[in-house]
Amino acid sequence: MSKSMMQTEPSWVPEAALHYLAHIESGMPIRALARRSGRHASTVLRQIRAFETRRDDLLVDEALRRLGQRVSHAKSAGSPATEANKMTVQSNPETTEESGTLSNARLKAEAQRVLRRLCETGALLAVSVDMDKAVVVRDGGSGQPSRTAVVDREVAEALALKGWIACDDPGRIARYHITGKGRAALGRMLAEAENLASGLRKPPVMLRGEDDTALPRRPRYGLAESPLSALARRRDRDGSRFLSDDLVRAGERLREDFELAQVGARVTQNWDRFLSHVDDGGTAPGPRGYNAEAARARVIGALRDLGPGLGDVALRCCCYLQGLERAEKKMGWSARSGKIVLRIALQRLKRHYESLGEAGGLIG
Numbered sequence: 325m326s327k328s329m330m331q332t333e334p335s336w337v338p339e340a341a342l343h344y345l346a347h348i349e350s351g352m353p354i355r356a357l358a359r360r361s362g363r364h365a366s367t368v369l370r371q372i373r374a375f376e377t378r379r380d381d382l383l384v385d386e387a388l389r390r391l392g393q394r395v396s397h398a399k400s401a402g403s404p405a406t407e408a409n410k411m412t413v414q415s416n417p418e419t420t421e422e423s424g425t426l427s428n429a430r431l432k433a434e435a436q437r438v439l440r441r442l443c444e445t446g447a448l449l450a451v452s453v454d455m456d457k458a459v460v461v462r463d464g465g466s467g468q469p470s471r472t473a474v475v476d477r478e479v480a481e482a483l484a485l486k487g488w489i490a491c492d493d494p495g496r497i498a499r500y501h502i503t504g505k506g507r508a509a510l511g512r513m514l515a516e517a518e519n520l521a522s523g524l525r526k527p528p529v530m531l532r533g534e535d536d537t538a539l540p541r542r543p544r545y546g547l548a549e550s551p552l553s554a555l556a557r558r559r560d561r562d563g564s565r566f567l568s569d570d571l572v573r574a575g576e577r578l579r580e581d582f583e584l585a586q587v588g589a590r591v592t593q594n595w596d597r598f599l600s601h602v603d604d605g606g607t608a609p610g611p612r613g614y615n616a617e618a619a620r621a622r623v624i625g626a627l628r629d630l631g632p633g634l635g636d637v638a639l640r641c642c643c644y645l646q647g648l649e650r651a652e653k654k655m656g657w658s659a660r661s662g663k664i665v666l667r668i669a670l671q672r673l674k675r676h677y678e679s680l681g682e683a684g685g686l687i688g
Contacts, residue, residue: 340371383484442502449500574674582643584619634669
């Protein structure tokens with residue numbers, strides 16, 4: 325069995341999908357698949373039937389069609405039995421995939437970004453047949469849905485194929501929501517990312533200090549909403565919303581670039597250290613593009629424009645998703661002062677993005 329044969333299918337493809345493709349595209353008998361995978365024949369049969377039913381889903385059907393074309397193209401390299409045998413082999417999930425395919429590392433990075441957006445209240449992923457990309461839209465309660473993320477078509481297909489998103493009402497525009505399986509996968513990926521950032525490969529052990537209190541862990545805000553959306557529901561003394569929609573969009577714009585800057589990064593950026601060395605170099609137009617380097621440059625430009633203090637609270641509440649009480653305590657501010665400083669930071673951030681023109685709008 326050659327190495328090229330083993331790499332025909334990406335390593336992130338679920339086992340059930342591999343069995344379906346091996347049976348449908350390569351003609352591998354169910355009993356042979358069961359022997360190679362170490363499962364009962366009835367289990368493999370249920371997997372194949374389940375994926376045949378799921379082909380009514382737009383993204384699942386396109387994902388299977390795309391993967392099936394790769395199998396058909398690879399048939400010339402070997403017999404159907406050989407191809408099916410190759411597809412049932414479990415490869416290293418961290419291995420770099422063949423050029424032109426969605427790698428496991430990129431899928432994990434994109435999944436964290438997209439699934440976190442879908443965990444927000446009122447968020448859905450929308451896609452249609454004639455759309456090159458999918459978009460995540462969120463209804464904030466104002467009656468005007470806002471786009472919060474753009475998703476490559478192949479990434480959306482992978483999320484649907486793995487069962488992390490699902491469509492209950494297919495139509496001309498299919499709307500997907502995050503599933504329980506997707507929430508569980510997101511929780512595992514976030515835990516792995518935190519352990520990796522702290523130098524741990526296993527779950528951290530909670531130590532106790534002299535006062536018998538647990539040492540603080542890095543906080544993570546609830547996945548259903550961000551601190552900005554929670555603060556936007558509050559009312560000022562005159563009854564108006566404490567944060568207007570344009571201020572929330574400015575904060576979401578910073579968070580979008582912050583998340584894009586983490587995609588594919590081998591070393592976690594120390595933004596706190598950057599803020600402590602911020603200078604007054606002025607504001608330069610942010611570079612266009614969706615890659616991590618361009619997004620990182622835009623984040624640095626925005627934080628430099630805000631300066632220390634305002635940049636600190638924007639980074640903590642918009643990007644780290646820390647609550648206001650936690651941010652106030654971390655920076656030594658008096659209680660209930662953080663929301664005022666955050667609103668000032670968002671006002672200046674809005675002015676920063678307006679000065680960039682079209683480059684300052686949400687990528688989504």
